[in-house]
Amino acid sequence: MQFGIFSVGDVTPDPTTGRVPDDTERVRSMLTIARHADEAGLDVFATGEHHNPPFVPSSPTTMLGYLAGVTKNIVLSTSTTLITTNDPVKIAEDYAMLQVIADGRTDLMMGRGNTGPVYPWFGKDIREGINLAIENYALLRRLWTEDVVDWEGKFRTPLQGFTSTPRPLDGVPPFVWHGSIRSPEIAEQAAYYGDGFFHNNIFWPIHHTRQMVRYYRQRFEHYGHGSADQAIVGLGGQVFMRANSQDAVREFRPYFDEAPVYGHGPSLEDFSAQTPLTVGSPQQVIDRYGAMREEVGDYQRQLFLMDHAGLPLKTVLEQIDILAEQVVPVLRREAEAARPAHVPAGPPSHADLVARAAGAAAAPVAPALAVTEEVAS
Amino acid sequence: MTARRIVALSAGLGRPSSTRMLAERLGEATVAALREQGVDARLEIVELRDVAHPIVDAMLTGFPSGPLRDVVDAVAGADAVVAVSPVFTASYSGLFKSFVDVLDPDALRGVPVLLGATGGTVRHSLALDHALRPLFAYLRADVATTAVFAATDDWATGSAAGAATSSGDGREAGSGETRADGGPLGERIRRAGRELAATVAARTPRVTQDPFGDVPSFESLLG
Numbered sequence: 135m136q137f138g139i140f141s142v143g144d145v146t147p148d149p150t151t152g153r154v155p156d157d158t159e160r161v162r163s164m165l166t167i168a169r170h171a172d173e174a175g176l177d178v179f180a181t182g183e184h185h186n187p188p189f190v191p192s193s194p195t196t197m198l199g200y201l202a203g204v205t206k207n208i209v210l211s212t213s214t215t216l217i218t219t220n221d222p223v224k225i226a227e228d229y230a231m232l233q234v235i236a237d238g239r240t241d242l243m244m245g246r247g248n249t250g251p252v253y254p255w256f257g258k259d260i261r262e263g264i265n266l267a268i269e270n271y272a273l274l275r276r277l278w279t280e281d282v283v284d285w286e287g288k289f290r291t292p293l294q295g296f297t298s299t300p301r302p303l304d305g306v307p308p309f310v311w312h313g314s315i316r317s318p319e320i321a322e323q324a325a326y327y328g329d330g331f332f333h334n335n336i337f338w339p340i341h342h343t344r345q346m347v348r349y350y351r352q353r354f355e356h357y358g359h360g361s362a363d364q365a366i367v368g369l370g371g372q373v374f375m376r377a378n379s380q381d382a383v384r385e386f387r388p389y390f391d392e393a394p395v396y397g398h399g400p401s402l403e404d405f406s407a408q409t410p411l412t413v414g415s416p417q418q419v420i421d422r423y424g425a426m427r428e429e430v431g432d433y434q435r436q437l438f439l440m441d442h443a444g445l446p447l448k449t450v451l452e453q454i455d456i457l458a459e460q461v462v463p464v465l466r467r468e469a470e471a472a473r474p475a476h477v478p479a480g481p482p483s484h485a486d487l488v489a490r491a492a493g494a495a496a497a498p499v500a501p502a503l504a505v506t507e508e509v510a511s
Numbered sequence: 512m513t514a515r516r517i518v519a520l521s522a523g524l525g526r527p528s529s530t531r532m533l534a535e536r537l538g539e540a541t542v543a544a545l546r547e548q549g550v551d552a553r554l555e556i557v558e559l560r561d562v563a564h565p566i567v568d569a570m571l572t573g574f575p576s577g578p579l580r581d582v583v584d585a586v587a588g589a590d591a592v593v594a595v596s597p598v599f600t601a602s603y604s605g606l607f608k609s610f611v612d613v614l615d616p617d618a619l620r621g622v623p624v625l626l627g628a629t630g631g632t633v634r635h636s637l638a639l640d641h642a643l644r645p646l647f648a649y650l651r652a653d654v655a656t657t658a659v660f661a662a663t664d665d666w667a668t669g670s671a672a673g674a675a676t677s678s679g680d681g682r683e684a685g686s687g688e689t690r691a692d693g694g695p696l697g698e699r700i701r702r703a704g705r706e707l708a709a710t711v712a713a714r715t716p717r718v719t720q721d722p723f724g725d726v727p728s729f730e731s732l733l734g
Contacts, residue, residue, distance in 0.1 A: 268732050318726040326729035338574055349723045357729075399571030408576045 135469040136480045137462045138178025139171050139454065140213040140370065140437040143191035146444035149392035160190045163447045165201065167440070170451050172205035174458035180213035180243065180437060185252050195228040202236035210236055213334070213437065214245025214313045218263050219256035221290065222270040226277035226298040233303045238484025243311035243332055244271060246320070262289070264319050271323065278307035306487045311368060318349055325353030330366035330481050336439055337395060339408050340429050343369065347430040363474070366481045368435035371423060372411045375456045379414035386413045389443040416460040424468050432473045434480045436465070515552040515711055517541050518585050519593035522559045522607035523629070530629045531558055533661045534595040537627050540704025541591065541711070550712050557582050559610050566606065569613040579613070587618045588719045591711045594643070595627035598635040602642040603628070611646065619652040622717070623710040625703055626658035636660035653710060657703040665696040
């Protein structure tokens with residue numbers, strides 16, 4: 135199982151000091167955080183994509199391309215890449231370029247974004263959000279898997295004899311997740327393609343997460359990609375830890391109370407009871423997240439939001455250390471011990487996808503592939 | 512046959528609350544009228560005051576927590592809803608509207624709804640038709656023609672006036688079991704209850720929707 139961090143890239147004042155980093159400082163903090171996560175041994179760093187203040191990561195592949203050069207092992211990903219408002223042609227090019235530069239140490243997560251005005255800024259209509267996600271992704275897949283594409287759709291100028299370059303590394307596109315909180319259509323999309331489904335549950339009660347994941351798993355099986363428990367599932371999470379749980383609560387509460395999303399709303403205690411937010415000792419985090427598999431089944435990727443609510447960089451780096459040293463090794467061991475042999479330990483790596491493609495070429499009627507093509511034709 | 516589920520919402524703030532009293536009586540009148548037709552019904556009374564904080568939390572976090580979730584689920588599964596607000600500054604109260612705002616926009620679509628309001632004087636009674644009725648029209652609820660306003664004075668008009676109207680009530684209901692108490696307000700409550708009951712009785716019991724039940728298959732999404 136993979137454990138990593140994901141960042142929204144928000145510029146938020148530190149409520150305890152009033153200090154606000156500027157955009158340059160915040161971008162550089164994200165780079166420091168990602169490098170630190172790699173050195174600490176975490177598996178994944180994912181950046182959000184936003185096109186409005188107070189968020190800085192507007193250009194994820196520029197950031198991830200740099201990180202590909204300065205990190206060693208960590209998988210570089212997104213949370214999320216806007217499949218609605220980005221041109222799918224540019225996504226195909228940018229992420230194939232990133233994949234080549236990172237030598238396959240990358241995947242990405244499609245999302246529709248949560249900012250209404252971003253649609254008109256990019257000439258799109260928010261009412262078409264789901265339809266944009268569906269058409270754009272269908273085109274993106276073709277651009278990655280077919281060398282020459284003739285295409286016509288509703289939302290983009292047609293393509294005649296178009297080739298997206300560079301071609302994906304080893305002829306295999308990066309693994310794709312689909313992130314959604316509320317839309318079963320997106321779980322359906324992930325299931326249809328046999329892609330991963332990430333439920334960003336950080337602000338949501340577990341019963342909702344359980345329903346969405348169960349639906350995705352059922353549909354994954356329906357489309358013939360394997361049994362429901364073999365579907366590739368990722369979850370979000372949010373933690374703040376100190377050796378002594380009272381210290382964690384005392385230190386985090388002012389950040390919680392002023393946090394951009396839930397601040398001035400429920401109490402820290404209420405919100406912790408309702409969502410995966412866990413503020414306490416490393417053992418409390420282990421207990422809470424070790425039990426997630428009981429809700430959603432054995433899953434493949436757990437991402438934590440660490441740099442948010444105005445927490446200073448130094449604190450974020452400390453949190454990453456606690457996570458990597460005291461929490462992840464235990465969770466990894468427990469997950470591995472509990473996982474049935476036929477359930478994938480993680481999402482497919484680039485090497486896995488290359489091997490799978492080679493296997494499919496040798497046996498072109500592999501069941502999953504056959505069903506996909508039948509349905510698509 | 513399963514009992515029909517009548518949920519009576521009160522946005523009253525006082526304890527005791529005349530808004531709650533009206534919601535309760537409208538709900539009881541509905542259940543009584545249903546029973547007269549041989550339809551079993553169960554009344555649940557919800558005071559929004561008890562979930563006032565979770566309502567604000569839900570506006571900020573995007574999901575209903577704890578006890579509010581139970582209330583939202585009750586509304587989503589109700590065969591009929593009685594919705595009663597005090598009139599504050601010429602309209603429904605902020606708490607009442609905030610609760611409606613955290614409901615799923617389709618939660619009341621086609622659901623029989625009986626409206627009620629309370630106020631200090633009858634001069635506020637048109638708030639029912641100028642504020643509550645358009646709100647529920649927007650939600651595409653099936654709103655009963657009669658809505659009941661209770662001013663402070665109405666609660667003082669006791670059984671003496673009730674006796675005077677009881678013959679009228681009996682004629683209209685065609686029932687030998689008519690309650691004679693409550694005065695003109697009691698009469699309006701019974702009439703409203705009968706209207707809502709008639710709508711509910713004409714329908715099959717509400718089946719709670721599976722949120723994943725109508726997701727189109729991906730083939731149809733692809734077009």
